[in-house]
Amino acid sequence: MYRKALQKMIDWKQSSHRKPLVLRGARQVGKTWLMKEFGSQCYEKTFYSSFDKEEDLKTIFTSNKDPVRIVDLLGTIRNDKILPEKHLIIFDEVQECSEALNSLKYFNEEANEYHIIAAGSLLGTLLAEPKSYPVGKVNLMDIYPMDFDEFLNAAEPSLYKYLEETNPQEILKIQHEKLIEQYRNYLIVGGMPDCVYSWITEKNAGLILQIQKDLIELYENDISKYNGKVNAGRILLVMRSIVNQLAKENEKFIYGCVKQGARAREFEEAIEWLVSAGLVIRIYDVTKPEHPLKAFEDFSSFKLFYFDLGLA
Numbered sequence: 001m002y003r004k005a006l007q008k009m010i011d012w013k014q015s016s017h018r019k020p021l022v023l024r025g026a027r028q029v030g031k032t033w034l035m036k037e038f039g040s041q042c043y044e045k046t047f048y049s050s051f052d053k054e055e056d057l058k059t060i061f062t063s064n065k066d067p068v069r070i071v072d073l074l075g076t077i078r079n080d081k082i083l084p085e086k087h088l089i090i091f092d093e094v095q096e097c098s099e100a101l102n103s104l105k106y107f108n109e110e111a112n113e114y115h116i117i118a119a120g121s122l123l124g125t126l127l128a129e130p131k132s133y134p135v136g137k138v139n140l141m142d143i144y145p146m147d148f149d150e151f152l153n154a155a156e157p158s159l160y161k162y163l164e165e166t167n168p169q170e171i172l173k174i175q176h177e178k179l180i181e182q183y184r185n186y187l188i189v190g191g192m193p194d195c196v197y198s199w200i201t202e203k204n205a206g207l208i209l210q211i212q213k214d215l216i217e218l219y220e221n222d223i224s225k226y227n228g229k230v231n232a233g234r235i236l237l238v239m240r241s242i243v244n245q246l247a248k249e250n251e252k253f254i255y256g257c258v259k260q261g262a263r264a265r266e267f268e269e270a271i272e273w274l275v276s277a278g279l280v281i282r283i284y285d286v287t288k289p290e291h292p293l294k295a296f297e298d299f300s301s302f303k304l305f306y307f308d309l310g311l312a
Helices: 005-014 031-042 057-063 069-078 098-110 121-126 148-155 157-165 173-189 193-202 203-223 232-246 264-276
Strands: 021-024 045-050 087-092 114-119 139-142 280-286 297-306
Touching: 005 139, 021 031, 021 121, 031 045, 031 087, 031 114, 045 069, 045 297, 057 069, 057 098, 069 098, 098 114, 121 264, 148 157, 148 173, 148 193, 157 173, 173 193, 193 203, 203 232, 203 264, 203 297, 232 280, 232 297, 264 280
Parallel strands: 021 114, 021 139, 045 087, 087 114
Antiparallel strands: 280 297
């Protein structure tokens, strides 16, 4: 599949200011595929490690965070030698090993000749834990579901090519109708890679709906298992209220729609957790429609949206 993030990763590889790269994004948005595809396209070899599947790997980082030692041990485990610049090191599901995430700081300071990418779910929520998060020592890249360009290129490559090569004023009516049809499909399917793949291969809306329900259940289970400073119950209440709020003619997010009598101070942390986890997008109202919009944001007036249109 075509993902715009691949070009950004190639730019990262070629940058003179390159640091270890951290991909942030919700589960199932395609982070693992992106890292492996990038490795196969741009490096001689890829050394992939998942801290979810290989729990024993965590012991490498507990006693010592010397990057050269870590690279040597990873090479020994894979029965191969990891070479700087020529090989790519991948740490997947890195949220399961905070020591590995923290080690990226030392890769940046002492062994930046090694190209290393880490990815995981809920990484944004670790920003509140500076001991484990290497603030300022990594390049960050947010990975989202496929946008309409990527969806169109996957569903109708020839139509996507036509759109890219044709001046908007010169698009034929019949092609415009085809584009509108694909856009309507995108509104239903969304951009989650599993949903897009199933739509292309099966064209079964019922199957897509089931995949979407399974994904929402997966995210809610993640929230239910969350054991941190923010109340998991409040996080779930906020997430489950989003669609109902958008269906009403509310001009902004209303805390009372989450829970009767609710106040901002009760649910602000829950909202921030969802935004940091990449599950929700917060859009602020502006007091003036002028550039730059961020200078005129009204932080008391906002709306929340699911990170994927199809899931909404």
